Amino acid sequence: MNNFMKLQFAAVSNNESFARVAVAAFVAQLDPTVEELTDIKTVVSEAVTNAIIHGYEGNPEGVVTVSASIINHTLHLNIEDSGLGIADVEEARQPLYTSKPEMERSGMGFTIMENFMDEITVHSGVGLGTRIQMIKQISNDLTQMN
């Protein structure tokens, strides 16, 4: 079964829960485990929060795009913004690194994304925005099927 969805929304913090619940509802058709679903909700929350805080620096006119594809029981997730971009992606991906310590950011967003998903690729350019692509295979336990 292959399937696709795409969402666009304003870069406001109210939409963080909307984005993760929407993606979780889309992924539900693969019968993921509770743990897999929580992993996916968490990484959506991390990437969307990054877009809002860092990409657009809180500018509500920014637009965040979330798209997800299901290809053979594998979830392909894209989260993009057209904001400021990241000058040094390697530095940003270091555990505990944050460019905004004064906002009490923990610097764990990318580490969580790397741990909860099978693959992550970050494309970013200063002034161009950031696109995070993540892949996760969803377990396909036939004994769970009716």
Place this chain on the structure above:
Amino acid sequence: MSLKMQTERIEHTLIVRLQGELDHHTAEKVKSHLEEQIAMNTFTHMLINLNELTFMDSSGLGVLIGRYKQIMERGGQMVVSDVHPSIYRIFEMSGLFKIISVHPSESEALASLEVVS
């Protein structure tokens, strides 16, 4: 998708019970409410009960670490209880267990603080 917070003072400890989802959106509310409580300076330790917290991401970690620093500055201790498995993994990944002790229940967490106060 919101967050509710209930606080109770027992002896030298402020117990904070979080219910719902702790993300960047709701973290601001938790931060400002707890900072107000800390500024009133009527307790030494903080116990955060996460039994009814169903979701937390790295924004939640930021809020906990921020309050940990404030409580440490006044010579108190911060402990956490009733952590769901999914939140436990984020704690593990961030090394939070090295600085904040986690207890299976609120009563055990409170007992650990009464020993030090």
